[in-house]
Amino acid sequence: GAGVSQSPSNKVTEKGKDVELRCDPISGHTALYWYRQSLGQGLEFLIYFQGNSAPDKSGLPSDRFSAERTGGSVSTLTIQRTQQEDSAVYLCASSSQVAGSGEQYFGPGTRLTVT
Amino acid sequence: ILNVEQSPQSLHVQEGDSTNFTCSFPSSNFYALHWYRWETAKSPEALFVMTLNGDEKKKGRISATLNTKEGYSYLYIKGSQPEDSATYLCAFSSGYALNFGKGTSLLVTP
Secondary structure (H helix, E strand, C coil): CCCCCCCEEEEEECCCCEEEEEEEECCCCEEEEEEEECCCCCCCCEEEEEEECCEEECCCCCEEEEEEEHHHHCEEEECCCHHHHHEEEEEEEECCCCCCCCCEEEECCEEECCC | CCCCCEEECCEECCCCCCEEEEEECCCCCCCEEEEECCCCCCEEEEEEECCCCCCEECCCCCCEEEEEECCCCEEEEECCHHHHHEEEEEEECCCCCEEEEECCEEECCC
């Protein structure tokens, strides 16, 4: 079956511009996560969606970051007024299980470069 | 921030060598420990999810052990092959989010 897909695969943007990153999780997976990996760092948790519950936004690094998940499926991560430190690979993952004991299935990521 | 440490940072072995990596994590509020394999230009792929102290899991030539009391997990690769070259990520969960280490980058040369 289809895995997690993300678009675009690469995005180059100028400092100060807004960007939107999209994630299509595996059909039926109720849990959706966003992570990012900055150069030389480990994967960093950003936000978690579970069904229709309010998302856990505790990992978002600033109020320039926001995310939504429409209809319990597709998710969009928006970064406003991008800064150079936002350059990273942004990964989306989905899981059929609510808790952290379930395997997470990752998409191929979006490589964001802010110039 | 929950500190997950992986060592070594990188490893270069010859085909046929066996190798192992270490992941250390907080021993309190443990829920699960994950291992992922991340090949260049691909998505991270789940290898193991372990939840019980003393768990040992195996998939082909790769196996993992878990000690939740002392907060460490080992990943073993027996008879490394060039296709094992990848970054191996360890992630600790105390709830639903995963806290990842920086990974161990493995290069296996023929």
